[in-house]
Amino acid sequence: MSSTGGRVSGSNPLPSKCEPCSRSAVPLGADEVEGLLQALDGWYLSPQPQTLRSAKQPNPDGLKKSFKFKDWSTAQTFVNALGQEAEAEGHHPAIMVEWGRVSVWWWSHSIKGLHKNDFIMASRTDMLAERADGYKPLKPKTP
Numbered sequence: 323m324s325s326t327g328g329r330v331s332g333s334n335p336l337p338s339k340c341e342p343c344s345r346s347a348v349p350l351g352a353d354e355v356e357g358l359l360q361a362l363d364g365w366y367l368s369p370q371p372q373t374l375r376s377a378k379q380p381n382p383d384g385l386k387k388s389f390k391f392k393d394w395s396t397a398q399t400f401v402n403a404l405g406q407e408a409e410a411e412g413h414h415p416a417i418m419v420e421w422g423r424v425s426v427w428w429w430s431h432s433i434k435g436l437h438k439n440d441f442i443m444a445s446r447t448d449m450l451a452e453r454a455d456g457y458k459p460l461k462p463k464t465p
């Protein structure tokens with residue numbers, strides 16, 4: 323991708339590409355997670371969907387965001403684009419598709435927690451959505 327990753331604005335702490343993540347990497351701590359969440363728009367920590375939870379493994383919260391689309395077909399096209407980007411990086415989200423809505427969770431299975439790569443991919447997910455046909459961004463809240 324030619325973009326720089328993260329928000330389009332000036333002080334973006336997120337690089338555009340994932341870093342190598344070994345199984346021995348340590349999940350980000352709560353303070354680091356809070357800091358990186360500030361760099362993202364509309365993403366929040368959320369439990370994994372029930373169907374993905376394992377009785378044998380810890381189930382860390384993921385980074386979650388839902389994206390609205392004008393219909394099923396545009397939602398599906400966005401999911402395909404996201405899937406290709408994920409496969410190219412070797413880092414894969416959980417995705418739920420509904421009519422007009424796609425929900426995305428990022429976390430790092432290998433370290434059973436959150437890694438900087440999850441934040442990088444969350445930011446790239448936003449960029450893909452912004453260019454996707456039929457995407458309906460939420461209107462900014464007015465105070």
Ligand SMILES: C[C@H](O)[C@H](O)[C@H]1CNC2=NC(N)=NC(=O)C2=N1
Binds near residue numbers: 414415
């Ligand atoms: C072997 C392969 O690269 C790993 O299993 C990758 C695949 N995709 C992945 N995706 C995510 N989100 N977390 C991982 O730990 C992960 N591991």
